Amino acid sequence: MRLTARQVRRFSPYSRFPARRGRNHYKTLREMVLFAPAEELEPLGLFLARAIAMIGAFDTPYNLDRHCTALSERFGPEAVLPFWLQALHYQKRDADAVARAAEAAERMPHSASIQMQLVQSLFLIGRVADAGRHLRAAFDTLMQGPERGRRATVEMLIELGMTDWLKAQPGIAGQFPQIARATAFGPVRDEIDVLCISLRSAGARLKAVRYGARGVGRFTHVEGVYGRDLPRSAIDVLTHGRSAAMTASEVGCALSHLRAWEEVARLCGAQDYALVLEDDARFIHGPGIGLSETLAAARAAGAGLVFVNSRACEKVCRTEPHSEVRLIPLGQATQGRLRPTNPGWGTDGYLLNGPMAAQLVQLWTRIGIAGALDWQMCLMCLDPDETDPPGHCRTMAETLRAEALRWTPLGGHVSDTPLIRSRDHGISSLNLES
Numbered sequence: 001m002r003l004t005a006r007q008v009r010r011f012s013p014y015s016r017f018p019a020r021r022g023r024n025h026y027k028t029l030r031e032m033v034l035f036a037p038a039e040e041l042e043p044l045g046l047f048l049a050r051a052i053a054m055i056g057a058f059d060t061p062y063n064l065d066r067h068c069t070a071l072s073e074r075f076g077p078e079a080v081l082p083f084w085l086q087a088l089h090y091q092k093r094d095a096d097a098v099a100r101a102a103e104a105a106e107r108m109p110h111s112a113s114i115q116m117q118l119v120q121s122l123f124l125i126g127r128v129a130d131a132g133r134h135l136r137a138a139f140d141t142l143m144q145g146p147e148r149g150r151r152a153t154v155e156m157l158i159e160l161g162m163t164d165w166l167k168a169q170p171g172i173a174g175q176f177p178q179i180a181r182a183t184a185f186g187p188v189r190d191e192i193d194v195l196c197i198s199l200r201s202a203g204a205r206l207k208a209v210r211y212g213a214r215g216v217g218r219f220t221h222v223e224g225v226y227g228r229d230l231p232r233s234a235i236d237v238l239t240h241g242r243s244a245a246m247t248a249s250e251v252g253c254a255l256s257h258l259r260a261w262e263e264v265a266r267l268c269g270a271q272d273y274a275l276v277l278e279d280d281a282r283f284i285h286g287p288g289i290g291l292s293e294t295l296a297a298a299r300a301a302g303a304g305l306v307f308v309n310s311r312a313c314e315k316v317c318r319t320e321p322h323s324e325v326r327l328i329p330l331g332q333a334t335q336g337r338l339r340p341t342n343p344g345w346g347t348d349g350y351l352l353n354g355p356m357a358a359q360l361v362q363l364w365t366r367i368g369i370a371g372a373l374d375w376q377m378c379l380m381c382l383d384p385d386e387t388d389p390p391g392h393c394r395t396m397a398e399t400l401r402a403e404a405l406r407w408t409p410l411g412g413h414v415s416d417t418p419l420i421r422s423r424d425h426g427i428s429s430l431n432l433e434s
Contacts, residue, residue: 001028002028002032002036002040003025003028003029003032005042005043005046005047007025008029008046008047008050009046009050010022011025011029011050011054013050013053013054013056013057013058014053014056014057014090016247016249017247021054021057021058022050022054023054023057023058026054026055026058026059029047029050029051029054030051030054030055030067032047032051033047033048033051033071034067034070034071034074044075044079045079048071048075048079048080048083049083051071052064052067052068052071052080052083052084052086052087053083053086053087053090055067055068055087056086056087056088056090056091057087057090061091061093064084064087064088064091068080068083068084068087072084077104077108077114078108078111078113078114081100081101081104081113081114081117082113082117084100085097085100085101085117085120085121088100089121089124094121094124094125094204095125097121097124097125098118098121098122098125098127101114101117101118101121102118104117104118105117105118105134105138109138109141110141110144111141112141112142112143112144112145112146112149113145113149115134115138115141115142116142116145116149116152116153118134118138119131119134119135119138119156122134123208123423124204124205125204126203126204126205126206126207126208128160128207128208128211128212129211131156131160132156132157132160132162135153135156135157135160135162136157136162136165139153139169143172151176151178154166154172154176154178154179155178155284155421156282156423158178158179158182158284158285158286159212159282159283159284159286159423160211160212160286161212161214161286161287163179163182163183163285163286166179167179167183177319177320177321178284180321181285181319181320181321181322182284182285182286182289183321184321184322184323185285185289185290185292185293185323186292186293186323187292188215188216188287188288188289188291188292189292190217190291190292190295191216191217191218192216192217192272192273192274192275192291192295193217193218193220193264193267193268193274193275194213194216194217194218194219194220194274194275194277195220195222195260195263195264195274195275195276195277196209196210196213196219196220196221196222196277196278196279196281197222197224197256197257197259197260197276197277197278197279198221198222198223198224198278198279199223199224199226199279200223200224200226202224202279205279205280205424206221206279208279208282209277209279209280209281209282212281212282212283212287213277213283213287213288214287215287215288216275216287216288216291217275220263222256222259222260222263223256223259224252224253224256224279225252225253225255225256225259226252227247227248227249227250227251227252227253227255228248228249228252230248230251230252235248235251238251238254238255238368238369239251239368239369239370240367240368240369242368242369242370242371242399245371245395245396246369246371246372250369250371250372250373251369253347253372253373254364254369254373254376255369257276257347257373258360258361258364260276261276261352261357261358261360261361261364262357262361264276264352264353264354264357265354265355265357265358265361266354267354268352268353268354268357269353269354269355270353270354270355271299271353272353272354273295273298273351273352273353274351274352274353274357275291275308275349275350275351276347276349276350276351276352277348277349277420278347278348278349278422280348280422280423280424281309281348281349281420281421281422282420282421282422282423283419283420284310284418284419284420284421285419289419290325290417290419291419293323293324293325293417294306294308294325294327294351294415294417294419295351296325297325297326297327297415298327298351298353298413301327301413303327303351303353303412303413304352304353304355304356304359304410304411304412305350305351305352305353305356305360305377305381305410305411305412305413306327306350306351306352306412306413306414306415307330307345307346307349307350307412307413307414307415308349308350308351308415308418308419308420309346309347309348309349309350309418309419309420309421309422310346310418310420310421310422311344311345311346311348311422312345312346312350312378312414312418313414313415313416313417313418314418315333315334315414316328316333316414316415316416317416317417317418318416318417322417325415325416325417326415326416326417327413327414327415327416328413328414328415328416329411329412329413330378330381330382330411330412330413330414331381331382331383331386331409331411333414334382334387337387337388344372344374344375345374345375345377345378346374346422347373347374347377348420348421348422349418349419349420356410359410360377360410363380363407363410366406366407367380367400367403367406367407370396370399370400371393371395371396371399372393372396375389375393375396376396376400377410377412378412379393379396379397379400380400380407380409380410381409381410381411381412382409383409384397384400384401384404384409385401385404
């Protein structure tokens with residue numbers, strides 16, 4: 001039996017949804033990449049990515065190293081190492097991943113992909129300053145790589161607050177409009193509470209967010225809830241009997257944000273805002289850049305909830321450099337039709353004032369968890385009778401419509417200047433928690 005590229009593309013071995021992992025096809029795919037003629041493995045990167053992810057997800061550390069060594073001998077280390085490192089991190093063998101990445105980076109100093117792998121591994125273990133130093137040290141090599149890698153290099157340096165260093169590099173500022181956008185804003189003038197939701201076991205991820213939010217305000221770790229540890233009966237109560245439609249990690253995610261909302265309601269008044277982040281959040285324009293302008297717009301609009309993450313704001317995002325932030329009511333921005341380009345609406349970054357936080361707590365207690373938190377927050381900002389949700393949210397939308405007498409739309413806003421992007425370097429907390 002042979003698998004086609006179309007079949008392989010559907011597998012997502014690290015997914016929190018068992019049906020998407022492709023475990024029944026693991027042995028077939030593993031044997032193909034180890035022994036099948038190369039012409040049957042096109043595109044090679046796809047077959048290697050899925051096969052190595054399956055080895056990491058379904059097999060032992062010994063077999064991961066053994067098979068990846070064999071694949072490196074067959075296809076070369078540059079083709080295999082990126083997926084091998086990701087599998088090592090998935091197996092929580094972070095020290096092995098960094099050691100292997102560092103050895104490869106020293107051995108292949110002119111390989112942009114290998115240098116980037118070391119950067120990503122350093123981020124994943126929380127050595128953020130070291131990642132920034134390596135980005136600068138290997139900058140010339142990284143700029144010789146593919147366009148996607150060059151863009152990621154510049155974006156990560158901006159996220160770390162190194163925009164001035166980038167501007168000093170000959171010819172770089174003119175190639176990347178991200179630099180002009182980051183320098184259009186003034187300095188951070190407001191200090192607000194920053195609440196970062198992160199699982200107890202994800203200390204390295206928390207370090208990365210804390211480093212990227214330095215100088216923004218008081219930073220508080222909101223410990224994430226492990227959905228898998230909750231009794232089944234408790235999940236049934238929290239979801240009002242709808243638990244079959246969602247995963248335990250989705251329930252845990254909702255409860256984690258509920259814990260953050262309680263804290264915001266305690267800390268903030270109507271004119272006070274807190275920034276709620278998840279542990280893969282990065283400031284797009286640098287630590288806190290654009291936040292003061294966004295807070296001014298939120299206060300002027302009387303907005304209680306403002307999504308400032310790139311996924312939620314993509315339909316209204318301005319690409320030219322600008323220094324004034326505009327907020328758009330969610331219903332106007334989506335025109336009732338929710339079709340984001342990226343998966344999920346995202347709750348990796350949003351502003352919340354005290355009254356809205358208290359209202360969210362009350363609503364989620366009254367209505368219960370209806371599904372993935374990001375989509376429930378989004379749908380509850382809109383009139384249920386005037387919203388066309390994506391296919392995978394139709395059951396949730398029907399649930400909320402049936403409960404319509406018990407809630408009114410929240411009326412959230414999105415920004416034309418997103419401040420936060422998600423950067424998990426291929427390892428999602430939701431998947432690790434499952």
